[in-house]
Amino acid sequence: MSPTVSSAGAAPTASATPSPSRPARDPFSPLRVKINEGTVSGHALEAWIALWPAAPTAADGLAQGRLIQQERRTVDPRLPDDPQGGGIQPWTPNTDRAEVYLTVDGKRQPGDFVDPVPGPGGTAQDDPGAVIGGRGLNRVVDTGGSPQMVVVKVRPEVERVVVRWESGMVIEAEPVAVGDSPVRWYAVIRIPGSGNNTVVSYAADGSVLRTQKAWW
Template identity: 35%
Template sequence: MNGSRAADGRPPEDPDGPDAGAPLVARELAGLAEGLEIGPVPYERVLAGGRARHRRRGLAAAAATALATAVVIGAGAVVAATGHGTGSPVGAAAAGAGTPAASPSAVVPAPVTPAATTTAPAGRDPLTPVRAVVGQGRTPDGREWQAWVAIWPAVADRGQARAQLDRIWEERHLVIPGLPREDDGYAEQRLRSGKDWANLYLTVDGRRAVDDTFHDVPPPAAGPPPATDRTRGPDGALLGFKGGELGRTPVLIASVGPDVASVRVAWSDGTTTEVTPVTVAGSVPRWFAVPRKPGAAADTVKLYGADGALLHTSTDWMR
């Protein structure tokens, strides 16, 4: 008996067999159908591109675990104590110290030395995010806000994916008690993505706010970073609406390409705000934060290169 198989692993057809009279196309379609995998529709992957700009996925890092925290403020860097999401104030330490400040109630960071980036810790532990402050200021009523980016490294297996989602849920659950856990199907999607996660959120007077969002970002080893997409512009979200923490002065936290050296916001009252985007944990995008100005709307958000060239103009943020 001939034991050979076709290129797809099936035995050759018998011209005198039971399917000899069936049309060739029908038999080929039947063969293809046998190889189809049936499973749930991957809604997150289908919708991710369309909703990345204003996503509100409620996820963040473990509140009970002491994490090494890298802090970037404007063009400077400090190392801060963990605790974001626990409802407790956040202290700051001098640059490079890596330990909590003496007073846990302190919310104003210590003076910082100029630096443009924070680097990822050795090993890139998927259960230990690197966090950075990419902007800060005060609300009209005098409360201090800080805009944070937490980079959760890509996971290598299902166990890491499940553990990472659980860590994220534990922190987020403390500010939203009714938040459901993500299921194992979502953990599988997390594994397949192969990307880092950037969690964008705010703290107000050192306490984590309810509003946050998540964005997929390429890991540092993904290759040469892409230039700014001139048709798309900043990718981020306005935060501070949920829970009413910032009222009418929400904060735009967004990423831009690595070729962007400055971001300038022109307001309807004739004033301009300029900020410098920074790199967090070796991530490909650069990050910045700008609060909406009380009593004014943003006419334009413009991105400029290091040579002063205009790279992109947006007119749909903070209007």
């Protein structure tokens, strides 16, 4: 699975291209990377990360938050104007913002979220707890059961993830790097009604880093 990268002003597309080098981190120009894709009921689903680099000052952080919220409101006008009221946490030094969203047949959907993540040099952690706290992007076209694209962040040592569904099905996912962020991301399509699944994370040498239960 190769990540797809697009510039801040371009709409994400399904074509995969190499990740370009970025000479500078611009807090007002996000890097967009496709984390995974799949098909549900004949519709193409894609999970995307827009990584907004850490703003150098609180004022820049507020301006960045407003830009993110404006973008989100273009898709879902029901969201409030205020970034914090829309779930964007206040500015923190050396902390990037990851805007996570879903497209269906190339169109961005409501139901996104924004997570603070460590900037370069920071320490990335797996989603905390014994139960993986992945976030569901659930504005999906199939109303019968409403499958979700679940997105999970992991530390950079994780090279491969194996999900063993309670039903017995097994799938693999490859975490994707987003620019120079120390956080990697993977996404899977959740099976409606699934739960109590097992997720095993592997290092590059094949050793097991962690075994967890997943709510999804």
